[in-house]
Amino acid sequence: MVRILNRTPMILVCLLALWATSVPAKTDIVVLVSSDTKPYQDVVAGIRSGLASKKQQYSLTITTLAGLQAGEQALPPEHTLLLTVGTRATRYALDKKVSDTIFATFVTRSSLLPEPAFGNEFPKQLKGALVLDQPAERVVALSRLVRPKMQKLGFVVNGSAPNRQDEFSDAALKTGLQFSTATLFEDSNPIADLKAIFSSSDVFVVVPDKARFNSKIAKWVLFLSYRHRVPVIGYSKKYTDAGALVSLFSNPEQIGRDTGERVREWLTDRRRLFFSPRLLSPRYFTLTVNDKVVDSLALEIDSAEQLKQRLMDKPQFDTADSEDDPELLLRSD
Amino acid sequence: MKYQCLALLLSGVVSVAAIAAEEFVSEVDLFADVPMINGATRLQQHATAVPASVTVITREMIAASGATEIAHLMRLAPGFLSYSVMGNQLGVSSRALSPAFPGHLEVRLDGRSVYQPTLSTVIWSSLGIDIKDIDYIEVIRGSNTPAFGSNAFQGAINIVTLDALASPELSLRATGGSIDNEDFSARYAGIAQDFSYVVSALSRSNSGFTALDEPRGGPWPTNTNEDDMHTRQFRLRGLYTPSLDDELEIIVGFGEDRLQLPENDVRGYHNRKFDNNYQQLRWVHLLGNGDVTVNFYHNYLHIEDDTVLGLLSELTPLTPATIPVIFPGQVDEVLLGDIRDGLSERYHLELQQTFDVSRQLQLVWGTAFRVERLSSQFLLGHDDVIDEEQFQLFVNGDWRFHPQWNANLGVMLEHNGLVDSFASPRIGINYQWKPSQMFRASVTAGKRTPSLLSVFQDSSVTFADGTVIDQLAGNDGEAHEEKVDVLELGYLGYFLDGDLTLDLKLFRERLRDARFDPSQPAMDLDGERHVWTNGLDWDTQGFEAQLRYRPNSRWLLSWQYAYLDMDGTWLDVGDPEDIGNNVPTHNTSVLLAYRPAPDWELSSVLYHTSAMEWVGGDDVDEITRLDLRLEKTLRLGDWQGWLELIVHNVGDDYVDYDDDNYFERRVFVRLKFDLN
Numbered sequence A: 001m002v003r004i005l006n007r008t009p010m011i012l013v014c015l016l017a018l019w020a021t022s023v024p025a026k027t028d029i030v031v032l033v034s035s036d037t038k039p040y041q042d043v044v045a046g047i048r049s050g051l052a053s054k055k056q057q058y059s060l061t062i063t064t065l066a067g068l069q070a071g072e073q074a075l076p077p078e079h080t081l082l083l084t085v086g087t088r089a090t091r092y093a094l095d096k097k098v099s100d101t102i103f104a105t106f107v108t109r110s111s112l113l114p115e116p117a118f119g120n121e122f123p124k125q126l127k128g129a130l131v132l133d134q135p136a137e138r139v140v141a142l143s144r145l146v147r148p149k150m151q152k153l154g155f156v157v158n159g160s161a162p163n164r165q166d167e168f169s170d171a172a173l174k175t176g177l178q179f180s181t182a183t184l185f186e187d188s189n190p191i192a193d194l195k196a197i198f199s200s201s202d203v204f205v206v207v208p209d210k211a212r213f214n215s216k217i218a219k220w221v222l223f224l225s226y227r228h229r230v231p232v233i234g235y236s237k238k239y240t241d242a243g244a245l246v247s248l249f250s251n252p253e254q255i256g257r258d259t260g261e262r263v264r265e266w267l268t269d270r271r272r273l274f275f276s277p278r279l280l281s282p283r284y285f286t287l288t289v290n291d292k293v294v295d296s297l298a299l300e301i302d303s304a305e306q307l308k309q310r311l312m313d314k315p316q317f318d319t320a321d322s323e324d325d326p327e328l329l330l331r332s333d
Numbered sequence B: 001m002k003y004q005c006l007a008l009l010l011s012g013v014v015s016v017a018a019i020a021a022e023e024f025v026s027e028v029d030l031f032a033d034v035p036m037i038n039g040a041t042r043l044q045q046h047a048t049a050v051p052a053s054v055t056v057i058t059r060e061m062i063a064a065s066g067a068t069e070i071a072h073l074m075r076l077a078p079g080f081l082s083y084s085v086m087g088n089q090l091g092v093s094s095r096a097l098s099p100a101f102p103g104h105l106e107v108r109l110d111g112r113s114v115y116q117p118t119l120s121t122v123i124w125s126s127l128g129i130d131i132k133d134i135d136y137i138e139v140i141r142g143s144n145t146p147a148f149g150s151n152a153f154q155g156a157i158n159i160v161t162l163d164a165l166a167s168p169e170l171s172l173r174a175t176g177g178s179i180d181n182e183d184f185s186a187r188y189a190g191i192a193q194d195f196s197y198v199v200s201a202l203s204r205s206n207s208g209f210t211a212l213d214e215p216r217g218g219p220w221p222t223n224t225n226e227d228d229m230h231t232r233q234f235r236l237r238g239l240y241t242p243s244l245d246d247e248l249e250i251i252v253g254f255g256e257d258r259l260q261l262p263e264n265d266v267r268g269y270h271n272r273k274f275d276n277n278y279q280q281l282r283w284v285h286l287l288g289n290g291d292v293t294v295n296f297y298h299n300y301l302h303i304e305d306d307t308v309l310g311l312l313s314e315l316t317p318l319t320p321a322t323i324p325v326i327f328p329g330q331v332d333e334v335l336l337g338d339i340r341d342g343l344s345e346r347y348h349l350e351l352q353q354t355f356d357v358s359r360q361l362q363l364v365w366g367t368a369f370r371v372e373r374l375s376s377q378f379l380l381g382h383d384d385v386i387d388e389e390q391f392q393l394f395v396n397g398d399w400r401f402h403p404q405w406n407a408n409l410g411v412m413l414e415h416n417g418l419v420d421s422f423a424s425p426r427i428g429i430n431y432q433w434k435p436s437q438m439f440r441a442s443v444t445a446g447k448r449t450p451s452l453l454s455v456f457q458d459s460s461v462t463f464a465d466g467t468v469i470d471q472l473a474g475n476d477g478e479a480h481e482e483k484v485d486v487l488e489l490g491y492l493g494y495f496l497d498g499d500l501t502l503d504l505k506l507f508r509e510r511l512r513d514a515r516f517d518p519s520q521p522a523m524d525l526d527g528e529r530h531v532w533t534n535g536l537d538w539d540t541q542g543f544e545a546q547l548r549y550r551p552n553s554r555w556l557l558s559w560q561y562a563y564l565d566m567d568g569t570w571l572d573v574g575d576p577e578d579i580g581n582n583v584p585t586h587n588t589s590v591l592l593a594y595r596p597a598p599d600w601e602l603s604s605v606l607y608h609t610s611a612m613e614w615v616g617g618d619d620v621d622e623i624t625r626l627d628l629r630l631e632k633t634l635r636l637g638d639w640q641g642w643l644e645l646i647v648h649n650v651g652d653d654y655v656d657y658d659d660d661n662y663f664e665r666r667v668f669v670r671l672k673f674d675l676n
Helices: A001-020 A036-053 A065-069 A087-096 A136-146 A165-174 A190-199 A212-229 A238-244 A252-268 A291-296 A304-313 B001-012 B059-065 B072-075 B452-456
Strands: A024-035 A057-064 A081-085 A102-107 A126-131 A152-158 A178-184 A204-205 A233-234 A246-249 A285-290 B053-058 B081-086 B090-094 B106-109 B134-141 B156-161 B170-176 B181-191 B195-206 B228-241 B246-263 B269-287 B290-305 B308-311 B335-336 B341-356 B359-376 B382-402 B404-416 B420-434 B437-450 B459-462 B468-475 B482-495 B502-514 B520-521 B526-554 B555-572 B573-578 B586-597 B602-610 B621-636 B639-648 B666-673
Touching: A024 A036, A024 A065, A024 A087, A024 B459, A036 A081, A036 A102, A057 A065, A065 A087, A081 A087, A087 A102, A087 B228, A102 A252, A136 A165, A136 A246, A136 A304, A152 A165, A152 A190, A165 A178, A178 A190, A178 A291, A190 A212, A190 B228, A212 A233, A212 A238, A212 A246, A233 A238, A233 B134, A233 B482, A238 A246, A238 A285, A285 A304, A285 B246, A291 B335, A304 B382, B053 B072, B053 B246, B059 B134, B059 B586, B059 B602, B059 B621, B072 B081, B072 B134, B072 B586, B170 B452, B181 B269, B269 B382, B290 B555, B359 B452, B382 B452, B452 B468
Parallel strands: A024 A057, A024 A081, A081 A102, A102 A126, A152 A178, A152 A204, A204 A233, A233 A246, B106 B156, B468 B526
Antiparallel strands: A246 A285, B053 B134, B081 B090, B134 B156, B170 B181, B170 B666, B181 B195, B195 B228, B228 B246, B246 B269, B269 B290, B290 B341, B308 B335, B341 B359, B359 B382, B382 B404, B404 B420, B420 B437, B437 B482, B459 B468, B482 B502, B502 B526, B520 B526, B526 B555, B555 B573, B555 B586, B586 B602, B602 B621, B621 B639, B639 B666
């Protein structure tokens, strides 16, 4: 009995420790959003659903960039991770060095690419990022699905700031496709240059660029698609509505959910200092098909859901960086 | 540049302001909205941000409607009336009186106003395009003077035709059927190295209303073709794109219309011939944060009538013997009437710049100079050409001062020799209640320069030497601007992931000093004449709704409804007359299209207009009309064809505008072939 009493404090400590480990620890995550508008709200909602877990509790503090800049809101100094949503929020966080552990989402690869002259280094605070860009391999695979006998892929590039040109040409070559590119500069004749590509392509892919460049070429691309009966693969539902055969994209909710899940996985297993790879491609995506265009081009293609399933059955294109990331460091502990 | 940005970023010295104009692609670029509306303010805006109710009649709706007349498509916009003054004289009006020559709407075709000063209206048969050439139509339902000036007094219609690049290489169409309808058109679209173009030609003819074909007697040879129409039009639209930032568009066209217009029981009908041509040059230059547009056009219309009214003794109780007594020195003679010889021209030069001042503020400003010329011995009472110069200066802004709120502020300043200077301002506030639902309130104070004809008309029936027999129409010599004050409350909602759109509007409209031509006592043969004066006022209030549901590519439903309550008084020969019955209280249309298989489409349109008294027409009963259409797609190698069976007015005959205008069941077969 005495022995038992003597051991009571130890037993209580053990029980307390057991209880403590059974209660999920709370992880503080601060979310900094570029804007309080609908797409960003959807991303945040997606993040919440992606983070949901029985094993771990996450405390989310939502902060808007406008609120921060106006002094109406402040970033909690103690937090496990700062999640930046959108380019402006990410740039602000990196610029002001407001956190040592940042994960960026709802951004493009173009906005985060490091400058080679500086050693291809990402800022140390940026542990990882989920980009909106669909992997070129996925887009090329889709073009194969909508036109199985295709031989040549066409796309257009903004000559002022080429975006993802090599990525797409590599993806085409890997699958045995030829490709042709129209590089448009400010003084290019869009109709003449695009016409040459459409004349020799089986499928045309629109690689999203700056909004102004996108809008400048959208009309010509869709018009020439109709004229040359070459299907266009777009990057948004609106592109499909406007006349693209099919569009492939990740919507804000999907990006948010993907972000939440990846952050949860990373926080659960913190063996790596950085995400691997640093720039992640979206796992979840949406396909929209314009049935009118299907009829107009007299194509026989699967439904959007079937196409999506067939794409998902293919190997996942989970990386936005094809090469190994030199920044990957194992945690010392 | 993107690397430079990141270099600055890494150095940690860049400010947020400095990267505001970043050169890399951002999420904003991927989720940038597709601009939908530009006819409301001249700015590229989403429908939820505009200060007016806008109906977009899509190419799909145009095809499904089975319409054979462009004017009739306007029935797919809530509150718009399209009517047949005669078999081939069509009118379109909105929330206003509907006379034979309605003039309160601005109608633009590819950026060119097609309003004709001679008759102060739009001559729909002279537009020069086939209904199948239309890409889409934007209808601004309500006064849009702050954006487009006087003519958009009670609304604006913006018709956009298919671009050459979006057209099949060769398109051939033919329509035949009831009322001796024979329509043919051909269209060729070519792409040269840096120039794309469309050339089109059309020929149309029909015999108008069947009931008018019956002989009416009288000494003059009557004809069984009293309201026939035959038109031939040619058009070229070319586009030159020297760079990514420049578009130069050229449009030229010409044609002629020959109409037969029912007239009186003596002569039966007379012939009217329109010769028209137009030239347009439009240059658009894209800037870093906006664009500059220069638009120049010239419209020419010559009207020639062979109006032989008849012998004076046949037209009046006068006998050949009494004529010299009443008109000393004159004898009984054949009288000529109507326009006989009229000419109108318009030269219009416009400069416009749109730019984004900031992420929150978008502006458009511009100026226009216009010369209108009008001559007509009959209408004006002299051979002189009237030249009228008009200046316009406009600015419209869309200010998003809160993520959920945006304000539209705009004003049009106009100056001309008719009514000096005036301003038409508008303020609108939009509240984005939910991402897919919006409320809107706007106030517009529109003003309109009276038409040249209403200011200068002085028409009489005369003997050959000019001696006046009977005064027909004149003016009071005191023209001033017409005014309309409009308060609108609107709602726009998107449901079912955007498949269903609901557009609601409540409005009150206070119109003052409208120019009209009541009969007044005169010392002439019939003792009265029409005199143009700014003397008509009316108040209207109403409700408009539009529901569009497109769950998938197989189904399309579009429902339009308008309720209108007008209160006003018309003075005719001194007797006040309530004009509340001159507009329909209820006006509805329902379009339903279904595609059971890829190569088949069934569609129907139901129209209903409550009983009303047409201005210049008759008191007619309510109209209920059902149109049906069946389309089969044909595929023959590189050719794709569409064979349509169209039935207009499946039910009983109805009267349109005038008691003589019996609209019977009409059946058409339309065949179209495209070569790609």
